[in-house]
Amino acid sequence: MTAHTTTLKIDDKVVDLPVREGTIGPAVVDIGKLYAQTGMFTYDPGFTSTAACESKITYIDGDEGVLLYRGYPIEQLAEHGDFLETCYLLLYGELPTPTQKADFDYRVTRHTMVHEQMMRFFQGFRRDAHPMAVMVASVGAMSAFYHDSTDISDPYQRMVASMRMIAKMPTLAAMAFKYSIGQPFVYPKNDLDYTSNFLRMCFAVPCEEYKVNPVLSRALDRIFILHADHEQNASTSTVRLAGSSGANPFACIAAGIACLWGPAHGGANEAALQMLQEIGHVENIPKYIAKAKDKNDPFRLMGFGHRVYKNYDPRAKIMQKTCHEVLGELGIKDDPLLDVAVELERIALSDPYFVEKKLYPNIDFYSGITLKAMGFPTDMFTVLFALARTVGWIGQWKEMIEDPSQRIGRPRQIYTGAPRRDYVAMAQRR
16 A cells, blocks of 8 residues: 655656555555656666565565565474465465365375376486476476466466476476486375475385385475575566566466576575585685685685575574484484584674674575485485475466556666667678
């Protein structure tokens, strides 16, 4: 709602701009009519000071280290709920009743198989193709296999497409993993829960029975909850921007996956693990700390600080506990990478240099170690991120489609190229 207005003075012209208030968080100056009134745009690289939409899904307070899904603290959801409950919450706005939860679980479980012809689609990739490349292609291809759920104007088709992507993303991710290591695909089993089913599809082989470790399943389920949504980040903004053109939902999610692949976004946990491996041992830490403090040294500490959180990342606290649970369950007590991680965390929370710059450990710092311990190679880390974030992307896409004020995205620019000039014939060019 518009609470009041603020005044903007440009030269001798005064413009009144509405100020909008959210439920919580800072007020927002509505500049939607600024160009019409002044002939000027605003300039905001990275959109760090721009609200591109109105949303009821996720709230972040970076200064206080708060993350809320539909008003519920991430700590409570990760401790008490499961991933599919979080999916229901993000999609529908409320926690499900027991009946609603059972129905939702049933519908997702019965959509986990993918079209059999997709098996042949996978065979077109090189054996050494990066799993994220496979995911971008296979999710985009779903619109060719499931064209009965691509009409975004039909609420029923939107619902079916949403169910299909939440259900089939683990199957596609497991297929990408199996393909990369040369093992046969494993079909889903309807008697397993969402995360246990995924672990089985990743690590079972046809020649022997596979028993899911409940500690690992619960840990991965918690990781999925922590990654389910994160407000208007780069990949979510990409999904919304693609969706604003009327593109089908599978294409929009494929666009989100492509954006997530970037090392500054979804690839951060892989980069953090590679950094820990480069450091190697605790005795090497002082040398690398000195390199991190040296402005002329290209080395950067990965897994520390966050663009939004200016306090401790609330997800990192949960991830730290989860990491220790997994390593303990697997009997990994003397992991040199964990030793390096713990010492780096201690330094980051006590060294004035890191405290002043707010370079605290973030979720990527511990998730890489945890996923490695579970048996996932580093090139699968971002795939798991995409699997978890799918529900957030779908919730944001669905909210955008149903928003009557939504328009096709069209950012402006400051043009700094050549002014108008006339074409010169080839013979006259020097």
